[in-house]
Amino acid sequence: MLAGAAPLVAAIPLAGVAVGPSLARGARETSIPSGAAHSHAAMVGQAVPAPGGPHDLDDLLYPPPARPARAGQVHEYEISAIDRQIEVAQGVFFDAWTYNGTVPGPIIRATEGEVLRVAFHNGGEHPHTIHFHGIHPANMDGVFEIVNPGDSFTYEFAALPAGMHVYHCHSTPLKKHIHKGLYGVFIVDPPKPRPPAQELVMVMNGFDTDGDGENNFYTVNGRAFFHSRYPIRVSRKQTVRIYLANFTEFDLINSFHLHGDLFRYYPTGTTDRFEHTDTVMQCQGERGIVEIDFSHTGLFMFHAHQTEFAELGWMGFFDVHDGAPGS
Amino acid sequence: MSTDSVRAEAAARSPLWRLLALVPILLLIGAVGIFSATGSSVVDLVGVNPPPADELDIRRVEFRTDEIRVAVRNPQPESVSIASATVDEGIVPFTLDGPGDLGRLRGTTVVIPYPWIEGDPITVGVTTSSGVETVAEIAAAVPTPGVSGRSILGYALIGFLVGVVPVALGMAWLPSLRGVDPRWLAGFMALTAGLLTFLAVDAFGEGLAFAAVLPDAFGGLGLLVIGTAVSYLGLTWVAGRTARKTGVRGAPLSGLALAFMVAIGIGLHNLGEGLAIGSSFAVGELALGSFLIVGFMIQNITEGLGIAAPAAEGQRVRPGSMAALILIAGAPAIVGAWIGGFLTNEVLAVVFFGVAVGAAAQVVTEVGRHLMRRAAGGLTSGFVIGGFLSGLAIMYLTGLLIG
Numbered sequence: 001m002l003a004g005a006a007p008l009v010a011a012i013p014l015a016g017v018a019v020g021p022s023l024a025r026g027a028r029e030t031s032i033p034s035g036a037a038h039s040h041a042a043m044v045g046q047a048v049p050a051p052g053g054p055h056d057l058d059d060l061l062y063p064p065p066a067r068p069a070r071a072g073q074v075h076e077y078e079i080s081a082i083d084r085q086i087e088v089a090q091g092v093f094f095d096a097w098t099y100n101g102t103v104p105g106p107i108i109r110a111t112e113g114e115v116l117r118v119a120f121h122n123g124g125e126h127p128h129t130i131h132f133h134g135i136h137p138a139n140m141d142g143v144f145e146i147v148n149p150g151d152s153f154t155y156e157f158a159a160l161p162a163g164m165h166v167y168h169c170h171s172t173p174l175k176k177h178i179h180k181g182l183y184g185v186f187i188v189d190p191p192k193p194r195p196p197a198q199e200l201v202m203v204m205n206g207f208d209t210d211g212d213g214e215n216n217f218y219t220v221n222g223r224a225f226f227h228s229r230y231p232i233r234v235s236r237k238q239t240v241r242i243y244l245a246n247f248t249e250f251d252l253i254n255s256f257h258l259h260g261d262l263f264r265y266y267p268t269g270t271t272d273r274f275e276h277t278d279t280v281m282q283c284q285g286e287r288g289i290v291e292i293d294f295s296h297t298g299l300f301m302f303h304a305h306q307t308e309f310a311e312l313g314w315m316g317f318f319d320v321h322d323g324a325p326g327s
Numbered sequence: 328m329s330t331d332s333v334r335a336e337a338a339a340r341s342p343l344w345r346l347l348a349l350v351p352i353l354l355l356i357g358a359v360g361i362f363s364a365t366g367s368s369v370v371d372l373v374g375v376n377p378p379p380a381d382e383l384d385i386r387r388v389e390f391r392t393d394e395i396r397v398a399v400r401n402p403q404p405e406s407v408s409i410a411s412a413t414v415d416e417g418i419v420p421f422t423l424d425g426p427g428d429l430g431r432l433r434g435t436t437v438v439i440p441y442p443w444i445e446g447d448p449i450t451v452g453v454t455t456s457s458g459v460e461t462v463a464e465i466a467a468a469v470p471t472p473g474v475s476g477r478s479i480l481g482y483a484l485i486g487f488l489v490g491v492v493p494v495a496l497g498m499a500w501l502p503s504l505r506g507v508d509p510r511w512l513a514g515f516m517a518l519t520a521g522l523l524t525f526l527a528v529d530a531f532g533e534g535l536a537f538a539a540v541l542p543d544a545f546g547g548l549g550l551l552v553i554g555t556a557v558s559y560l561g562l563t564w565v566a567g568r569t570a571r572k573t574g575v576r577g578a579p580l581s582g583l584a585l586a587f588m589v590a591i592g593i594g595l596h597n598l599g600e601g602l603a604i605g606s607s608f609a610v611g612e613l614a615l616g617s618f619l620i621v622g623f624m625i626q627n628i629t630e631g632l633g634i635a636a637p638a639a640e641g642q643r644v645r646p647g648s649m650a651a652l653i654l655i656a657g658a659p660a661i662v663g664a665w666i667g668g669f670l671t672n673e674v675l676a677v678v679f680f681g682v683a684v685g686a687a688a689q690v691v692t693e694v695g696r697h698l699m700r701r702a703a704g705g706l707t708s709g710f711v712i713g714g715f716l717s718g719l720a721i722m723y724l725t726g727l728l729i730g
Contacts, residue, residue: 049411049420089418091410092458209458216460217418224418311417 043228044299044317049090050229060221061232063107063201063243069191071113075159079105081124081147081169081182088207089217089224089313097124097169097180103222104203104247105184108167110159112191118155122147128177129153131170132186133285135160143170162190163270164243164287178284179208179249181222185287187243197241197291198234198325204246204254204282204304204314215250217313218304224313227302231317236294238325240318243269244280245287254314255281256290257305263292279305294320379405381459384542386434387671388451388463389471389609390443396471397437397451397463398671401429402542413452413460414441432544443468471609474669482605482664489604489623490597490660495653496624497631504639512639513702514714519589519633520694521718526596527687529726531555533603534680537673547677554681555688558595562588562689581697582641583648586634590656592690593630596683597656601663602676609668622728629721630656637694640701 079099086103088094099105110116122128126149131142136157139145147153169182185201205222206215217224234240248254257279264274269289280288294300303315321327362369370376380403389396395414401407408428412421425435437453449468454460472478504515531551538547569584580588604623634652638644644652666675699705706712 047420049418088458089411091408091456092454093456094458207458209454210460216454216458308416312413313418 043225043315044231045229048225048229050225051087051090051223052226054230057221057223057226060102060104060107060203061200063187063199064109065199066109066187066189066193067111067114068193069111069113071191072115074115074117075110077106077108077116077118078121079118079130080121081128083124086181086222088209088219088222092209092217094207094209095180097126097128097177097182099130099182099184103181103183104205105167105182107185107187107201109187109189111189112159112162114159116155116157116159119152120147120155121152122149125149126177127171128169128182129171130155130167132157132167133165134186134188141170142167146171159188161270162188163268164188164245164289165268166245166247166285166287168247168285175249178247181205183247185243185245194241195239197239199241199243200232201243202245202256204244204248204256206248206251206254206309208250213250215248215312218248218254218309219313220316225315227316231299231319233319233321234294235325235327236297236320236322240290240292240294242290242292243287244282244290246282246284248284248309251306251309253281253283253306254309255279255305256302258290258292258300258302260296260298260300261292261294263290265290281305294318296320297322379403379407379457381405381407381455381457383407383409383429383453383455383461385451385453385461385463386673388465390468391471391473393440393442395439395441395443395451396424397439397453398434399429399437399453399461400434400542401431402544404431404544406430406433407455407457409435409437409453410456410458411454411460412437412439413450413454413462414439414443415450416452432542445469472668478668479665482668483661485604485608485620486601486658486661486664488620489627490601491653491657493624493627494593494631494634494657497628497633498635498638498649498653500632501635501639501644501649504635507639510703510708510710512636513698513704513708514710514717515632515636515639516694516698516702517711517714518718518721519636520691520698521715521720522629522633522722523589523592523687523691523694523718524715525719525722525726526593527684527691529722530596530599530680530683530687533599534677534684537676537680541673541677545674545677547673550674550677551681551684554678555685558682558685559689560685562591562686563692566689566693580693581637581701583638583644585693585697586638586641586644586652587655588690588693589634589637590652592686593633593656594659595679595686597627597630598659598663599676599679599683601660601665602667602679603663604660605664605667605669606671606676607667619729622725625728626722626725627657629718629725633718637697 082098082101084096084098084101085093086096096103118130120130127146129142129145129147132155140155140157142155145153165186165188167184167186169177171177185203202220204220206218208214209216219226244256246254262276262278265277265280266274266289268287297320300318300320301315302318303310384400384402385397386400387398406428409423412419419439419441421437421439423435424438426433427435429435443449446467448466450462450464452460452462472481504512534551538551541547566580566588570580634656695706698711702708702711
């Protein structure tokens with residue numbers, strides 16, 4: 001069958017819990033002196049209060065590689081909604097609603113024109129859906145076909161248009177279903193591949209752990225200060241491409257700011273037009289592609305330029321080296 | 328049946344009676360055991376228990392050099408663990424001076440290295456593992472005095488100024504009181520009763536305020552009532568013993584003995600007052616300026632007058648007794664200031680204020696009995712009623728200076 005030709009992305013429930021062997025280019029534990037107690041130096045390296053081990057978020061940070069265009073071929077995913085407690089900051093646990101056990105959910109990636117078939121099973125206690133951004137028929141929009149607990153639904157449509165998109169639950173109350181963690185990124189590659197790059201995915205989000213309608217923690221990919229504790233190693237010799245999206249609930253906007261360099265920002269990744277800047281802001285559901293050509297090596301911070309968000313967990317570091325990409 | 332035979336029969340039965348007295352206790356143990364064994368099934372009939380609130384009780388925030396110390400306590404039955412700390416809505420590294428997992432009513436201190444800015448408002452938050460954040464807002468960060476020779480002396484001086492000095496000054500009215508008309512002296516005695524009544528109500532209010540910040544599990548109001556009852560009845564017993572020694576059983580105290588009772592009542596109030604001043608100052612809630620100190624001195628000089636009034640009735644007071652009266656009434660303010668300045672113990676504060684209420688009330692009773700028997704016209708004389716009301720009014724008006 002068509003499915004046989006397509007790589008089946010593992011949809012083992014709790015995939016996020018049992019993290020497989022690390023990728024070769026995974027984030028490394030960086031030995032950085034903890035420094036003075038109340039400078040930013042305290043917020044990098046082992047002194048940082050971030051949960052988990054250095055490779056826990058690899059599946060969410062590093063997207064699967066783009067595939068050659070194969071118009072009309074089917075690409076299958078399996079996604080389950082799972083109610084699960086996740087550690088969003090060191091020692092702080094949040095009762096999340098997840099796609100496949102993680103917040104954000106798995107990275108869905110297709111090449112323009114491929115047929116996506118997403119088998120969705122609702123293993124949670126509440127009705128859910130998957131609503132994809134992009135171009136698709138009304139009955140594949142994940143708005144009317146509510147999937148009750150224990151039920152399943154298969155979304156099938158052609159991946160269009162090339163760019164960077166998102167998906168999320170569209171059950172009501174929408175605010176609750178999104179804030180609880182039901183969202184992820186959906187990358188549609190152009191038929192003519194983008195230039196090679198060191199690719200990363202960053203979903204900006206927040207967690208209101210005490211239910212007062214304000215976020216207590218802000219993160220990229222779900223864990224506060226994670227990339228402060230484990231800086232992301234990238235090479236200066238190849239472009240760094242970040243698929244950046246914002247799913248922060250309660251706050252109107254979120255932002256991404258890079259230290260020590262500027263980057264090209266392609267809103268929604270749908271055209272060649274870009275802005276050359278070091279700070280972009282996104283409203284909820286907004287996304288775009290960031291391309292950085294680092295001029296220097298060393299530790300460069302990235303964080304929300306809402307300083308409150310940064311100090312509540314949304315900050316990290318690039319460890320830029322001079323070696324080959326992936327080394 | 329003779330009295331002896333009744334007693335003998337009772338004695339013969341008594342071991343069995345004592346055993347029977349245990350029956351309700353044993354039945355209770357059985358009933359509790361059965362209820363516990365059924366788990367939550369009884370509660371399930373009417374619904375489900377809500378999840379624990381997981382809020383902490385922030386007892387005290389101290390500002391040291393480049394360091395903030397937050398004393399927290401777990402007020403709920405379920406244990407909580409401390410996961411994260413924030414200062415002004417930013418996550419900060421911290422260490423714990425104490426356990427990280429807190430059982431019921433257990434406490435710990437969160438130590439945060441932080442370059443806080445003197446005089447700025449600051450919020451400090453502590454988050455439990457379930458993500459619930461408890462926040463304390465401090466109007467202005469000021470350095471908290473640690474335990475040192477300097478601060479021990481400082482609190483002692485504060486207590487000395489607001490307690491010992493005004494009482495001693497008030498006692499200086501003693502010679503002039505000796506010369507006044509007995510009806511006027513009765514008026515001054517009633518004034519003492521009036522100001523002690525004011526102090527009792529004041530202490531009760533303070534005690535309620537401390538009881539309100541205690542977790543329910545401590546039963547703050549109960550502590551206040553027990554403290555009141557113990558001190559009232561304890562002093563009643565002391566007064567009774569003193570009266571018996573001096574002569575007629577049940578006779579009201581008078582003269583120096585009554586003055587000592589008044590001094591004890593005032594002293595116990597000053598213990599609580601010193602504690603309240605010390606703790607408010609230590610946590611930066613009270614600006615202990617010269618205006619406030621002067622206010623306390625003016626209000627407390629009336630306490631000295633209150634002791635002098637009964638003393639003026641009796642024989643000449645020897646210097647030793649005079650010093651003892653002053654110290655009993657004034658020195659507890661020093662002890663209170665030390666306790667309040669260096670410890671945070673609302674339980675102790677509630678008990679102290681309860682004791683102060685009972686003591687003041689008992690002394691009012693003593694003074695009232697004395698006036699009833701000795702004063703011309705008894706309690707209905709214009710001097711007594713006027714004196715009592717004047718006592719209340721003086722305390723109210725001088726109290727405005729320290730409000």
